[in-house]
Amino acid sequence: MKHLLFIYNPNAGKGLVKNNLSDIVDIFVKEGYFVSIYPTQGRLDAKKHVMRYGENYKLIVCCGGDGTLNEVVSGVMTLQRKPGIGFIPAGSTNDFAQSLALPKNMLKAARVAVTGSVFPVDVGEFDKKPFIYIAAFGAFTEVSYTTSQDKKNLFGHSAYIMEGIKSLPSLKAHHMVLRYRDTVIEDDFVYGMITNTLSVGGFKGLTGQRVSLDDGMFECLFIKEPRNAMEWQQIISALLGVNDKNDRIISFKASKIFVKSKERLPWVLDGEYGGTTNKVIIRNHRRAVEIIANWEKMFS
Structure with a gap:
């Protein structure tokens, strides 16, 4: 069984992820993943959760704005074994999602997260902050x-x-x-x-x-x-x-x-x-x- 960690910001994008949560998880399960779900509780919470548990998963999918993605990437950068990262954009601007050509529709983006192509990307470092x-x-x-x-x-x-x-x-x-x-x-x-x-x-x-x-x-x-x-x-x-x-x-x-x-x-x-x-x-x-x-x- 492949293990997937789904991290989402419950406040991003007018809170729409909560309305789509069941359908998103269903997409993951149908692709053969055992899914763990974690709603973030505040700033830097996603990073801390990934640092603590991230190596237990084959794939981490996050849903939120660019800031949520940043926290997940920052957490993954600290790990010895780095899982892949999927992204469901739910912020106001979602700049990096546009670079990855991700759909604006949450369910379509969820499908890409588990069926799309693995793409290695550069990560910047600013005063030790990714x-x-x-x-x-x-x-x-x-x-x-x-x-x-x-x-x-x-x-x-x-x-x-x-x-x-x-x-x-x-x-x-x-x-x-x-x-x-x-x-x-x-x-x-x-x-x-x-x-x-x-x-x-x-x-x-x-x-x-x-x-x-x-x-x-x-x-x-x-x-x-x-x-x-x-x-x-x-x-x-x-x-x-x-x-x-x-x-x-x-x-x-x-x-x-x-x-x-x-x-x-x-x-x-x-x-x-x-x-x-x-x-x-x-x-x-x-x-x-x-x-x-x-x-x-x-x-x-």
């Missing part, structure tokens, strides 16, 4: 962890946009030094992200057109401080692909990057608060975990 698809600071990043769960459930992706617009008047630039390979860049930045994803904030294409989830490389993007309102508009247009690249935007690929700032900055890891620091080395661990993906749709 992240699966993004580490970021600056404009809009606080929105992901300061927006209440009620607002996320009520408005979905638009909740992030509304809260982000409210934060623009207080935007602050940070003087920073970036080092990667043999390159050093020093400037004032309002935003930066180190990513391994096709989608950020629900928008595709922000990280470039040639993104591979298993190449050991991050897609990095940093935005210099705009000098006026017109430059803000030009930056947004460039990010959305309306205009050619803007000279206020720096983008590059790297497997390791050193970031240093004058003051301690809050960072976001996979949509959750990642702590504050003024100096960090961010590393890429190539093909560190195996996630079940919708292989045919990923490359169609």
Whole structure:
């Protein structure tokens, strides 16, 4: 008998997983799995549960937002024998689920979790904290962890946009030094992200057109401080692909990057608060975990 651990966040996605729980488990059982079910009780609970019991299972399937997936991946990274990971997206944005071409419908995603293709993916390391698809600071990043769960459930992706617009008047630039390979860049930045994803904030294409989830490389993007309102508009247009690249935007690929700032900055890891620091080395661990993906749709 194959053993499967199903971890779900009961508060994610308007709590819809509870309405589909019986049907989801039935899908797992019909594929020959003996299923253990665990609803998370709070922040970091999924990680702790995986660290304690994860090696007893062939497959761990989690249901929730990107933060729930992050916790499961973080737990699996501590294990000697790493089980495969399935993901049923139930958050507000589900960026990494889009990269894996996972269905938005819970039952369809549950079927992919137990019948899809094993896909090895890179895992980032930020000050010893794993992240699966993004580490970021600056404009809009606080929105992901300061927006209440009620607002996320009520408005979905638009909740992030509304809260982000409210934060623009207080935007602050940070003087920073970036080092990667043999390159050093020093400037004032309002935003930066180190990513391994096709989608950020629900928008595709922000990280470039040639993104591979298993190449050991991050897609990095940093935005210099705009000098006026017109430059803000030009930056947004460039990010959305309306205009050619803007000279206020720096983008590059790297497997390791050193970031240093004058003051301690809050960072976001996979949509959750990642702590504050003024100096960090961010590393890429190539093909560190195996996630079940919708292989045919990923490359169609």
